[in-house]
Amino acid sequence: MNLLKDASNMKTYIENDGFHALHITLEHTQDEIIEEVERSGLLGRGGAAFPTGLKMKFVRNEKTTPKYIVGNADEGEPGTFKDRVLIEKNPFQILEGMIISAYAIGASKGFFYLRYEYRNLVKEIERKMEEMREENLLGKNIMGTDFSFDIELVLGAGAYVCGEETALMESIEGKRGFPRIKPPYPAQYGLWGKPTLINNVETLANIPLIVNMGPKKYAEMGKEGCTGPKLFSVSGYVRKPGVYEANLGEYTVREMIEIAGGVDGEFKGLMLGGGAAGFILNGNFLDMPLCFKDAKEWGVSLGTGNIIVFNQSVNIWDVLLNIAKFFEHESCGQCFPCRYGTKRIRKIIEKILEGKGTTEDIEKINATARAMKIASLCPLGSSAMLAYESAMQNFRDELLEVIS
Ligand SMILES: Cc1cc2nc3c(=O)[nH]c(=O)nc-3n(C[C@H](O)[C@H](O)[C@H](O)COP(=O)(O)O)c2cc1C
Ligand code: SF4
Secondary structure (H helix, E strand, O other): OOOOOOOOOHHHHHHOOOOHHHHHHOOOOHHHHHHHHHHHOOEOOOOOOOEHHHHHHHHHHOOOOOOEEEEEEOOOOOOOOHHHHHHHHOHHHHHHHHHHHHHHHOOOEEEEEEOHHHHHHHHHHHHHHHHHHHOOOOEOOHHHOOOOEEEEEEEOOOOHHHHOHHHHHHHHOOOOOOOOOOOOOOOOOOHHHOOEEEEEHHHHHHHHHHHHHOHHHHHHOEEOOEEOEEEEEEEEOEOOOEEEEEEOOOOEHHHHHHHOOOEOOOEEEEEEOOOOOOEEEOHHHOOOEOOHHHHHHOOOOOOOOEEEEEEOOOOHHHHHHHHHHHHHHHOOOOOHHHHHHHHHHHHHHHHHHOOOOOHHHHHHHHHHHHHHHHHOOOHHHHOOOHHHHHHHHHOHHHHHHOOO
16 A cells, blocks of 8 residues: 555654655755656646646746645545545645655645535644644754745635636635636746646655655556556445555456445446546446556546446436536536536436437537537536536437437
């Protein structure tokens, strides 16, 4: 176990090599640390799988100061609960990763953005940070060096869209969580217009591993194009739903479902990746390796690494209605295609579920999906229909069966 080890108290964490990576880091230059992260092949765990070292480099190369770092623990993706488990079990590894990253990019202040629904964890995280300050691991002159850095916990706004990096920054700045138009990207124009590195908390927890093991050994956990350990949230009709850790590429979808106790009932399909980047897939995808690169080759995405399993009792139109209601509720309303499109899709699916669906309704869904994809301001709107589109490819007969 590299990520999910039970090390929520500092003593256990230190006994498990805790803060050793920070010690090593402070004896290296910023560029050396970034190079290690680049060579490790680490890809972001927040959904988009962007190369972490490259993003660090972008922020490092910016001349403007101060610079900021954000640990994204907003975790609002339906079916994703791995960050909560990671925070509960191994919080110091996230915080250590944040300090190392801050050192590498030259940030003096960090924000830990925690999902509002996880507010029961606030006191515990703040207590951990206080312990670290007492041990000179956070705050002024960390470990007696001239590097100073501190972290502030910010409780999220209770909106899914606030997990999107630009909406998140607006939220930290005390404004309404409306996504910003990109470019400029946070690396150039982030919090208060300053260079900002935003990483998912699972991504950050990988940083101490890379520094401790060295990038080569780290990359050996996994395969080319998808290196290192990954957390998978497995739920739905499985016998042992939960968070499972595996190296990327180590298991196929089928094997991961087996690890989660196997299907409860007769397998029908699954949702992979989450709501925003979610794909509704049939049994043809069971042998796909759980690796970012393979997933891309299969035309899908691992997203945040979640798998929701459906048995034969699940009606795919019901699943689509659930997703449509989620997006309608979570659309921030800033741009028309998403604000109106999500509502329109929900209404049409309700009509179909009442048995009144026509081929014209399917045309309307397709046209709305196209408009949302092209004209939405942020990925919430532009990827909202991925689930529908993939369901139409993989469960076409079943979906069209109820259309007159
Ligand atoms: C609607 C929406 C919600 C998102 N929610 C989260 C989230 O809760 N946590 C997260 O880490 N990334 C989330 N993201 C992705 C972030 O915008 C960003 O890509 C990520 O934090 C970058 O971290 P990484 O490079 O470590 O993956 C979301 C994106 C979108 C479009
Ligand atoms: S696409 Fe949706 S969530 Fe994103 S800015 Fe537009 S209305 Fe808001």
